[in-house]
Amino acid sequence: MSKFIRQLLPFATLTLLIAALSALEPDTFLTAENFLNVLSRSSVNGIIAMGMTAVIISGGIDLSVGSMMALAGMVGAGVMLKVGGPDAGGAAMVVGTGVGIGTGLLCGLLNGALITKLKLPPFIVTLGTMSAFRGTSYIINNSKMYDVPTYTFLGQANVLGVPVSVLILALVVLAGFFVLRYTPLGRYTYAIGSNREAAFHAGVNVDRNLIAIYGMTGLFVGLASMIQMSRTISAQPTAGISLELDIIAAVVIGGASLSGGRGTVIGTIVGTLLISFLRNGCTLLGISTNIQLVVIGAIIIGAVALDQLARSKAEAT
Numbered sequence: 205m206s207k208f209i210r211q212l213l214p215f216a217t218l219t220l221l222i223a224a225l226s227a228l229e230p231d232t233f234l235t236a237e238n239f240l241n242v243l244s245r246s247s248v249n250g251i252i253a254m255g256m257t258a259v260i261i262s263g264g265i266d267l268s269v270g271s272m273m274a275l276a277g278m279v280g281a282g283v284m285l286k287v288g289g290p291d292a293g294g295a296a297m298v299v300g301t302g303v304g305i306g307t308g309l310l311c312g313l314l315n316g317a318l319i320t321k322l323k324l325p326p327f328i329v330t331l332g333t334m335s336a337f338r339g340t341s342y343i344i345n346n347s348k349m350y351d352v353p354t355y356t357f358l359g360q361a362n363v364l365g366v367p368v369s370v371l372i373l374a375l376v377v378l379a380g381f382f383v384l385r386y387t388p389l390g391r392y393t394y395a396i397g398s399n400r401e402a403a404f405h406a407g408v409n410v411d412r413n414l415i416a417i418y419g420m421t422g423l424f425v426g427l428a429s430m431i432q433m434s435r436t437i438s439a440q441p442t443a444g445i446s447l448e449l450d451i452i453a454a455v456v457i458g459g460a461s462l463s464g465g466r467g468t469v470i471g472t473i474v475g476t477l478l479i480s481f482l483r484n485g486c487t488l489l490g491i492s493t494n495i496q497l498v499v500i501g502a503i504i505i506g507a508v509a510l511d512q513l514a515r516s517k518a519e520a521t
Contacts, residue, residue, distance in 0.1 A: 214458050218481070241510050247367070251424050255423070257467050261393050261467040266420040272422060273443055281355075356434055359432065450479055486499075
């Protein structure tokens with residue numbers, strides 16, 4: 205399979221899915237309101253997927269993003285309520301938001317440090333921190349959620365008819381595209397994922413760049429957590445359970461290779477939208493969430509199988 209076809213496949217699949225759902229449910233699916241709703245609901249996953257894209261391109265994986273989102277939300281909400289009380293005002297919201305995003309950043313940096321300094325596989329490290337972050341989020345408020353009824357701007361407000369969360373997603377996508385395409389960190393990310401030893405011998409500080417990659421992912425998770433908290437006006441220790449499936453699926457469906465060295469921001473966004481429109485269409489058609497999980501799982505297997513097939517043919521030639 206040529207590189208062009210691999211890159212085109214996610215776009216073609218998304219186009220066919222939208223066309224099929226438009227034909228099946230034209231009155232409910234093919235509306236501006238529904239499309240904005242899908243984009244808004246995609247924002248949290250899309251923001252986290254931007255960080256996961258860099259992680260997977262570097263040859264790593266992060267299984268802790270769901271637990272990290274819960275922890276960042278609980279810490280941010282706890283600080284918000286501590287500073288401003290139940291009816292927290294603007295200053296308390298800003299402080300809580302900053303602390304929540306900072307918590308995600310610190311969690312990401314911790315993942316990167318453990319992976320590089322202890323020389324452990326990313327799968328093992330993030331599997332461990334997934335449990336640790338989740339447990340900490342339960343401990344913070346004795347397994348109870350925080351209510352933040354005044355915190356609505358990031359998740360519910362609109363600017364000129366466009367949800368704020370969608371605008372934030374657009375900014376993050378632009379930032380992710382710029383970093384991967386035009387900065388040394390982006391070039392080193394691809395180099396590390398393609399051949400870590402070769403990158404090291406070429407003078408790339410592999411450890412420092414991996415810590416930066418996982419830190420950036422944590423930063424995006426923290427931001428997404430604040431949007432999710434604003435959407436539900438609550439922080440819950442159960443937030444983000446099984447979120448890793450959708451995030452990794454979006455990146456892989458978008459053309460990234462789990463072996464590292466390949467992936468794009470645009471492809472990840474297409475993968476995110478593909479999953480979101482699939483869920484939205486299944487809901488409109490009355491298809492159960494259980495079947496949705498089966499379909500998404502099958503798509504992941506298919507995407508990875510195509511990647512392995514393409515690599516095998518490339519190595520053979």
